[in-house]
Amino acid sequence: MRERSVMKLAENVHWVGARDWNRRLFDALIPLPKGTSYNAYLIIGETGKVLIDTVNPGFEKELEEKIRTVTSPEELYYIVMNHAEPDHAGAIPYIMKISPKAKLVTTSRGAKMAQVFYHVPQERIKIIADNETISLGDKTLRFIEAPMLHWPETMFTYIEEDEILFPCDFFGAHLAGGVYSDEVEDLLVHAQRYWGEIMMPFRAMAQKALEKIAGLNIKVIAPSHGPIHRKPELILNAYKRWAAGETRQKVVIAYVSMWNSTDSMVKQMAETLAAEGIELAFHNLAITDIGDLAKDLVDSKAIVLGAPTVLGGAHPLAVYAAYLFKALRPPTKFAVILSSYGWGGGAVKQVQELLSGFKIEVVGALEVNGPPTEENMKQIVDIGKSLVNKIKEGA
Ligand code: FEO
Numbered sequence: 001m002r003e004r005s006v007m008k009l010a011e012n013v014h015w016v017g018a019r020d021w022n023r024r025l026f027d028a029l030i031p032l033p034k035g036t037s038y039n040a041y042l043i044i045g046e047t048g049k050v051l052i053d054t055v056n057p058g059f060e061k062e063l064e065e066k067i068r069t070v071t072s073p074e075e076l077y078y079i080v081m082n083h084a085e086p087d088h089a090g091a092i093p094y095i096m097k098i099s100p101k102a103k104l105v106t107t108s109r110g111a112k113m114a115q116v117f118y119h120v121p122q123e124r125i126k127i128i129a130d131n132e133t134i135s136l137g138d139k140t141l142r143f144i145e146a147p148m149l150h151w152p153e154t155m156f157t158y159i160e161e162d163e164i165l166f167p168c169d170f171f172g173a174h175l176a177g178g179v180y181s182d183e184v185e186d187l188l189v190h191a192q193r194y195w196g197e198i199m200m201p202f203r204a205m206a207q208k209a210l211e212k213i214a215g216l217n218i219k220v221i222a223p224s225h226g227p228i229h230r231k232p233e234l235i236l237n238a239y240k241r242w243a244a245g246e247t248r249q250k251v252v253i254a255y256v257s258m259w260n261s262t263d264s265m266v267k268q269m270a271e272t273l274a275a276e277g278i279e280l281a282f283h284n285l286a287i288t289d290i291g292d293l294a295k296d297l298v299d300s301k302a303i304v305l306g307a308p309t310v311l312g313g314a315h316p317l318a319v320y321a322a323y324l325f326k327a328l329r330p331p332t333k334f335a336v337i338l339s340s341y342g343w344g345g346g347a348v349k350q351v352q353e354l355l356s357g358f359k360i361e362v363v364g365a366l367e368v369n370g371p372p373t374e375e376n377m378k379q380i381v382d383i384g385k386s387l388v389n390k391i392k393e394g395a
Contacts, residue, residue, distance in 0.1 A: 045136020255306025
């Protein structure tokens with residue numbers, strides 16, 4: 001058996017989570033180039049011992065062994081379920097079995113999910129209300145509901161005496177390595193990517209949660225994925241910007257091309273925008289990392305979608321990108337659609353239909369037959385200049 005090590009965050013507050021170095025995909029959707037961690041925390045109070053969140057299925061034994069380096073699981077009073085998604089709650093049945101006295105602490109919505117997903121009997125669930133506290137003698141746990149971040153049952157836990165916030169997914173990053181966020185040189189890149197993938201669709205709820213915790217003194221933020229923030233201002237300030245939908249003079253170009261026609265069109269657009277000082281994020285959908293694309297959508301003012309026609313409609317990768325764009329609900333204000341077809345068009349119309357219902361201004365669209373002509377390139381330059389004006393007007 002491997003010797004287990006736990007990390008101390010404060011007196012009687014321990015990290016007992018697991019690092020998943022080799023995981024490469026989450027939700028069968030989100031790429032994890034650097035793996036991830038499932039952070040669980042053990043709190044030893046004078047009158048009670050509490051586990052905050054658990055780990056992904058497959059890591060139950062590791063969690064148990066780590067708990068045992070500090071205390072016996074039989075002595076746990078409570079298991080706090082901040083969030084019911086299996087990467088944090090999947091080990092609940094296992095832990096509740098080896099902790100027969102422990103009750104599951106969760107919101108009323110969480111209680112239902114605990115029963116449906118993990119078959120936790122009702123008598124072993126303690127439902128807590130927003131802002132309710134549980135005293136462990138020398139430590140007080142306060143529970144703060146944070147619905148839709150990113151599931152409806154989500155809550156944060158806060159230790160008043162130690163001023164540590166456990167916000168589960170919020171403020172997280174998919175990184176298996178890294179202990180403290182101030183030691184990870186590209187932390188904000190990973191945190192922005194994670195925000196784009198997971199939290200961006202819920203910006204309004206994120207703003208509400210940020211307001212709710214604004215009155216707390218927070219020394220440490222201990223999320224359930226990635227490094228711990230012992231200098232919380234960095235991530236708090238970034239979240240304030242992202243939740244407010246602050247954008248830069250930046251354009252995402254997301255495209256696919258089969259025979260270089262759409263490729264030439266988007267490259268003409270890129271050249272026009274770059275010459276005007278616009279920051280570009282260029283994503284060839286055939287090879288790009290979708291998480292990187294989500295990261296760039298967080299702070300871009302516009303998107304240029306390059307969507308050729310194939311099989312009687314927009315290329316499936318462009319359809320996927322348009323669908324994902326709408327689902328992620330970025331703060332993007334303007335769009336341009338560029339397309340080329342062989343003998344029958346329709347991709348521009350289809351992409352416009354896909355974007356319908358999403359508040360975005362289509363500044364220009366161009367669909368050409370075959371490779372773009374010189375005249376087409378001039379049209380793209382004109383559309384590009386109109387887009388630059390829109391971006392700079394709103395700056
Ligand atoms: Fe990390 Fe929503 O689970």
